Amino acid sequence: MPELPEVETTRRGIAPSLIGKAITEVRIRNGKLRWPVDYQLPEFLPGQTLLALERRAKYLLFRFEHGVLIGHLGMSGSLRIVPQAHPPQTHDHIDLVFGEQALRLRDPRRFGAMLWHSGDPMQHPLLSHLGPEPLQDTFNGDTLYQSLRTRQAAIKLAIMDAHIVVGVGNIYASESLFLAGIRPTTPAHRLSRARCTRLAEAIKTILSRAIEAGGSSLRDFFHADGQSGYFQQQYAAYARTGEACRHCNTPIRQIQQGQRSTFYCPKCQR
DNA sequence: AAATAATCCTGCGGGC
DNA sequence: TGCCCGCAGGATTATT
Structure with missing residues (x-):
């Protein structure tokens, strides 16, 4: 499931071979994504050069001469570079x-x-109200403390809410809270400034680590024509229900929060 | 403004 | 073997 690190890994992986190149064709085999894909894309996109590939939250921004293609991988999406004539498999929706x-x-x-x-993608309704990028200085202990008040x-x-900070999905939310030693059920406004600093740093560390791990597997990932999937990280809490905490051996606990599973160590996280 | 629930969709694993 | 069921999950949208 692509979270911010996977999206960033994808961006870094595909950008070098595509930037500066022009689109020659667009193939839409199934345009029924979250929102219908513009069926006129195959008519007006060819001829345009990809000027830059950026990321905002989990959105990928493909900047072309006359506009921008805003991509999102949802939960099961992936982008790969393949030979133009490579036969598409099931679920290969767009080329x-x-x-x-x-x-x-x-x-x-x-x-x-x-x-x-x-037009300016940052003005797009999907992007205009987003909170700070977790890896930038605009997100830190002080800004987190303020937004949690x-x-x-x-x-x-709260940390999965894109108004507070973007790019923290279910997996890395549990991982960040584990690293910060904070119980996931703590009311957000009860966190001290010091704990907010600790949490902001933990989020940066966890996401950065995951990006590095992704980077180390970039070569395998982008040159494989099978589906090796994303680099599997070693998690500390996520999906480790009943297994021993890597720090204190206490069994990891699983609870439900907002219809999502949360994993934490009842001893290390208070 | 903030919290909650419903929603989109398919693959997979468990139980029988 | 195969069917049914529940679960997984990002983020928008609607509702309270």
Whole structure:
């Protein structure tokens, strides 16, 4: 499931071979993603050069000469560079062809998106109200503390809210709270400034680590034509229900918060 | 404004 | 072997 590190890994993996190249063809085999893909894409995109590939939250921004393609991988999406003529498999919905190479979107669950927007992407309704990027200085202990002051909700839910900070999904929310030693059920506004600093740092550390891990497997990931999937990280809490905490051996506990599973160590996290 | 629930969709594992 | 069921999950949208 792509969280911010996987999206960033994807961006870094595909950018070098595509930037500066022009689209020669667009193939839409199934445009029924989260929102219908503009069926006129194959008409107006060819001929345009990819100027830059950026990321905002978990959105990928493909900047072209006359607009931007806003991509999202949803829960099951992946982007791969394949030979242009490579036979598509089930769930390979869209090809952006750049000469002999194609950028292929695969998304079994079709929660992803591919939206054309002419104009400033940051003004797009999906992007305009987003909170700070976790790896930038605009997100730190002080800003986190301030944004949590009015929040009664559990801290796990708060850090998964894109108004507070973007890019923290279910997996890394549990991992960050474990690293910070904070119980996921703690009401957000009860966290001291010091604990907010600790948590902000933990989020940065966890996400950075995951990006590095992704980077180390980039070569395998992008040159494999099978589906090796994303680099599997060693998690401290996530999906380790009943297993021994790596620090104190206490069994990891699993609870439900907001219809999502949360994992934590009842001893290390208070 | 904030909290909660419903929703989109498919693959997979467990139980029988 | 195969069917049914529950679960997984990002983020928008609607509702309270």
